[in-house]
Amino acid sequence: MQSTNLGGELPVDFFSIPQLQNVDLSDNRINGTLSIGSNPSTQLQLVDLRTNQIASFTQRRQYSIELILVDNPLCMESGVTDKYCSLPTTTNASYSTPPNNCVPPSCSSGLVSSPNCQCAFPYMGSFFFKAPSFSSLGNYTIYASLQDQLMKFFRKANLPVDSVALKNPSRNLDDYLVINLEVYPSPGPSFNRTGIVGLGFALSNQTFKPTKDFNTYVFMSTNYDNFLPGNIFLYDTAFNSYEKS
Incomplete structure (x- = not known):
């Protein structure tokens, strides 16, 4: 108020x-x-x-x-x-979505290991939650819940998503809860343009609705410059990475 x-x-x-x-x-x-x-x-x-x-x-x-x-x-x-x-300084919690019972590989330049331990180019951005009903940044079950909600939404919307990772929750000077998001593609190491348009619409236009604990939000994405048109990638199980055919 x-x-x-x-x-x-x-x-x-x-x-x-x-x-x-x-x-x-x-x-x-x-x-x-x-x-x-x-x-x-x-x-x-x-x-x-x-x-x-x-x-x-x-x-x-x-x-x-x-x-x-x-x-x-x-x-x-x-x-x-x-x-x-005095105004409080920005507070942060050391959190990153853990791997899903796998060992993260060493990815080549530009690629990032997903929670499913596959090297890929994630779609990235940040949530700004205006007035969540919780204030603690140390309750990690909150982030696991949001991750689960996102995956259920992406699957229901038939978006090409393999996994999502949440990182570095913080409170900014406006007391917004800020959480960084990484969305990993499926299949292959990169989203195509249709996939990025679908993700951007779902998040930037708030088609995705988290539970009421998170309240309203704004999503700000970073530019996605890793489209690989015309290239075919094969997954190498021995090295847990994608190779261009």
């Missing part, structure tokens, strides 16, 4: 709503004294109240959530050095 002209003082009970994880009330007219209370939701991880009119905070040393109070009167006091009066 950012930039909705919401005013007044936040009641303490608000932070005790069960299953409350993220609060974004930035750029409003919230004022008075902020109190998170002694019994906030056990799932509460982020409270973003930047650019409001909050004059004081009763629990300056007694909270464990990520709190952002930048551009409030209490952060404009002389000598204030509290962490919540």
Whole structure:
């Protein structure tokens, strides 16, 4: 509910709503004294109240959530050095979709090993999820779930996809969840133009609908310059790679 002209003082009970994880009330007219209370939701991880009119905070040393109070009167006091009066840096989680019970090969220049351990040219881009219902970047089951949803969608849409990989989840300064995506072709090491058009439409036009936990998203793709028209590739099982015929 950012930039909705919401005013007044936040009641303490608000932070005790069960299953409350993220609060974004930035750029409003919230004022008075902020109190998170002694019994906030056990799932509460982020409270973003930047650019409001909050004059004081009763629990300056007694909270464990990520709190952002930048551009409030209490952060404009002389000598204030509290962490919540500075914008958080981008946070990242070290995650990459693991191989599917296989040993990744050493691929030649430009080719990338897929989760199924085949060297190929993936279609790549990034998801920007605006307001997912979770805030932790360390719950890897979330990424496995998204990977499974993507594969089910691609198969149902008859798109030429062998596997997908998710990498480097992070939070940007707008608090969007950013996840890098790699989509690997089937068959062969490269997508044809029809396959790329199908993938681009499904993701950029949001034909793919993840579960409600992820909420709305924007997908930004990188240019795909690895079309190989007229070339026939044979898969060499001995070297786990494709060779041009």
